[in-house]
Amino acid sequence: MQPNQSGTRSSSGGDSGNERGARGRASLSTSGLLLRIGGLIFVDAVAMYFAYALISNGVWPAAIVLGIITIIINWLFLDDRVYPWRWFSPGLLLMLLMVVYPLFFTAYTALTNYSDGHILSKDQVLARFQSEYYQPKDSVAYTWTAYRNPDGTFYLAIKDPQNNYLAGNGQEGLKPLQVAGDLPATLKDSSGKEYRKLEVGQTLQYLGTLTKIELKSGDKLIRVTGMGRAAESLAKYSYDPATETLTDKETGITYTPVRGTFTAPDGKTLNPGYNVVIGLDNFVRVLTDDNVKGPFLSVFIWNLTFAFLSVFLTFTVGLGMALVLNDKDLPLKGVWRSLIVIPYAIPGIISTLIWVGLLNPDYGQFSAMLANIFGDAPEWFSDGNWAKAGILLINTWLGYPYMMLIILGALQSIPTDMYEAADIDGAPGWVQFRSLTLPLLLVAVAPLLVGSFAFNFNNFGMIEAYNKGRPDIPNSSTPAGQTDILLSYTYRLAFGGGQGADYGLASAIGLFIFVLVALITLFNFRFTKRLEDMI
Numbered sequence: 001m002q003p004n005q006s007g008t009r010s011s012s013g014g015d016s017g018n019e020r021g022a023r024g025r026a027s028l029s030t031s032g033l034l035l036r037i038g039g040l041i042f043v044d045a046v047a048m049y050f051a052y053a054l055i056s057n058g059v060w061p062a063a064i065v066l067g068i069i070t071i072i073i074n075w076l077f078l079d080d081r082v083y084p085w086r087w088f089s090p091g092l093l094l095m096l097l098m099v100v101y102p103l104f105f106t107a108y109t110a111l112t113n114y115s116d117g118h119i120l121s122k123d124q125v126l127a128r129f130q131s132e133y134y135q136p137k138d139s140v141a142y143t144w145t146a147y148r149n150p151d152g153t154f155y156l157a158i159k160d161p162q163n164n165y166l167a168g169n170g171q172e173g174l175k176p177l178q179v180a181g182d183l184p185a186t187l188k189d190s191s192g193k194e195y196r197k198l199e200v201g202q203t204l205q206y207l208g209t210l211t212k213i214e215l216k217s218g219d220k221l222i223r224v225t226g227m228g229r230a231a232e233s234l235a236k237y238s239y240d241p242a243t244e245t246l247t248d249k250e251t252g253i254t255y256t257p258v259r260g261t262f263t264a265p266d267g268k269t270l271n272p273g274y275n276v277v278i279g280l281d282n283f284v285r286v287l288t289d290d291n292v293k294g295p296f297l298s299v300f301i302w303n304l305t306f307a308f309l310s311v312f313l314t315f316t317v318g319l320g321m322a323l324v325l326n327d328k329d330l331p332l333k334g335v336w337r338s339l340i341v342i343p344y345a346i347p348g349i350i351s352t353l354i355w356v357g358l359l360n361p362d363y364g365q366f367s368a369m370l371a372n373i374f375g376d377a378p379e380w381f382s383d384g385n386w387a388k389a390g391i392l393l394i395n396t397w398l399g400y401p402y403m404m405l406i407i408l409g410a411l412q413s414i415p416t417d418m419y420e421a422a423d424i425d426g427a428p429g430w431v432q433f434r435s436l437t438l439p440l441l442l443v444a445v446a447p448l449l450v451g452s453f454a455f456n457f458n459n460f461g462m463i464e465a466y467n468k469g470r471p472d473i474p475n476s477s478t479p480a481g482q483t484d485i486l487l488s489y490t491y492r493l494a495f496g497g498g499q500g501a502d503y504g505l506a507s508a509i510g511l512f513i514f515v516l517v518a519l520i521t522l523f524n525f526r527f528t529k530r531l532e533d534m535i
Contacts, residue, residue: 036077044070069096103514110507113260113278116500122260122274126239126246129262129270133221133233134250142222142230146203146210147187147195154210155195157183158222158230166217174217203227246270282508295473295480295489296509303457303485306391310456311449313396318403319441325404326411344401352465355394381467384482391466391483395456403448410444411437450524454517463488478502486513 047070054063076082076089112118120128140160147155157177158166167177172190187195198206207227215222221233238247246255246262255262261273285292324330325337343351358366359380367377378386414437422432442449463469469481469488479492486509494506 040074040077043073069093106507106510106514109503110282110511111277111279112275112504113273113281114275114504114507115502117271118260118273118275120272120274122257122276125272125274128272129237129246130235130239132236134236135231135233136250139234140232142232143228144224144230145183146198146206148198148202148206149193149195153193153195154206154213155187155189156210156213156215156224157187158215166215168215168217170213170215174215174222278504282504285505286508286512291477292505295476295478298473298482299480299484299486299489302388302483306388306395306459306485307453307456309392310395310399310459311452313392314399314403314452315407315445315449317396317400319407321400321404322407322411325408340404341401343397344405348398349461349465351398352394352462355390355397356466359390382471384471387467387471387483391462394466395459395462398462399452403445403452406445406448407441410441413444414440447524450520454520454524457485457517457520458487458513459485460487460491464491486516 047066051063051066051070054060054066073089073093076085142158142160144159145157147157149155153169155167155169157179158174160166165177165179165183166174167187168174169189175190177187183197185197187197189195203210204227207224211224213224219235221235222230223233225231234249236248236250238249239245240247244257247253248255253264253268255264255270257263259273259278260276262270286296287293321340325333325340330336355366358364361367361377361379361381364377367380371377378389380386380390418436419432422436427435463483463485467481467483469484469492471482473480473482480489481492484492490506490509490513493502493509495501
């Protein structure tokens with residue numbers, strides 16, 4: 001009996017342990033679920049806030065996309081069958097927000113006329129025009145009496161030529177006022193707030209404020225023009241939704257919308273216009289409009305030249321330095337390596353600004369040195385060719401240390417027995433460099449060279465810090481400079497450059513840049529694989 005009882009107790013104890021473990025796991029699962037639900041509630045609340053803001057501004061497509069993404073997030077974190085996808089969701093969400101959305105928004109903007117004068121929506125533009133008034137020559141003259149509440153708000157009683165009274169303020173407009181005899185000492189508005197009539201001296205005190213009050217009555221607007229005098233103004237524009245035309249009541253001219261701009265039959269336009277989709281016009285403009293195509297091609301050619309020469313010069317100088325420092329007989333090798341890498345250790349923007357000071361034709365030490373040697377210093381900032389030379393000089397200074405470090409490591413990884421075999425065969429040093437060193441180096445650094453080309457192709461910081469893309473291209477109708485690259489040219493188009501911002505055209509050029517960088521990346525993969533196959 002004892003063994004059975006002992007076995008029973010042991011079994012019972014084991015069951016109790018299992019039950020406690022199950023309860024612990026259930027408690028942990030419940031707390032995890034509650035934490036998950038709490039996090040989703042926060043995410044949903046934030047998404048609803050942004051969706052409401054988007055809907056309020058009329059951006060329905062973005063609100064719909066946001067709603068779909070929010071539903072997917074809830075599904076991923078509530079359905080255990082898609083558990084593995086939860087780990088991908090943060091990265092996918094960031095990719096959508098930081099890559100996919102900006103790309104699609106840029107593509108959409110490139111299909112519109114979004115620019116200075118075409119920033120507002122059509123409803124916003126119509127509301128702006130419909131809020132304009134004019135005073136006709138035969139406008140009705142009124143007299144007025146001012147009332148004031150202790151909180152500082154005013155109430156006006158207006159009398160027309162037929163001795164009919166209207167009363168109101170800027171918030172609730174004018175309404176008929178029944179008066180028997182003289183105006184009373186106090187008046188009440190629709191909410192019951194009481195106003196007391198001002199004496200003549202008090203009215204003069206507040207006349208400046210009273211002239212700014214606009215009193216609306218239907219399509220009329222009444223403004224105080226002087227002491228006891230008020231004039232009537234009429235709505236200047238009327239809009240016909242059926243024909244989508246805007247009529248100027250003062251002149252009788254009817255304006256028809258053309259590409260987001262209300263245009264008269266004689267070509268006269270009203271500003272501002274509104275944002276509309278114009279299709280591929282911005283892309284066609286880049287390729288066919290001489291006013292855009294000329295500066296664009298000039299900038300594009302310099303962009304390619306700048307990126308290629310930057311890579312070539314930094315690679316050449318870096319390779320030369322690496323060959324010197326790789327010499328085992330070089331004294332103080334560590335000291336020279338430390339000194340040569342200094343340009344890479346200093347932030348690029350600081351080095352660029354230092355060089356800008358050194359090249360300054362008035363007080364720059366580098367220009368002064370050249371002037372002492374040659375009698376004159378180049379115009380590093382006002383002459384287009386010398387400005388390009390200055391940019392390449394600075395970029396070489398900034399880029400060669402990194403190339404030197406990479407090449408130095410690649411040189412030290414090349415087996416020495418290959419050079420020993422070449423020496424035995426009697427190959428001179430130049431032949432060894434051309435047939436052994438350079439091919440093996442290219443295999444190692446080819447991806448770096450292509451990546452450096454892509455980086456310099458979009459090296460906006462250098463161009464902006466040196467001279468902001470100037471000097472300007474002569475007779476250019478767009479804000480383009482002789483040292484602008486495509487990215488800085490796009491920036492100047494999008495943010496003004498003194499000639500107005502054209503976001504649609506800038507977005508179209510931005511997509512051209514995207515395609516070019518994508519082609520460079522594709523070339524990188526193919527070129528690297530081809531080099532590897534050759535070795």
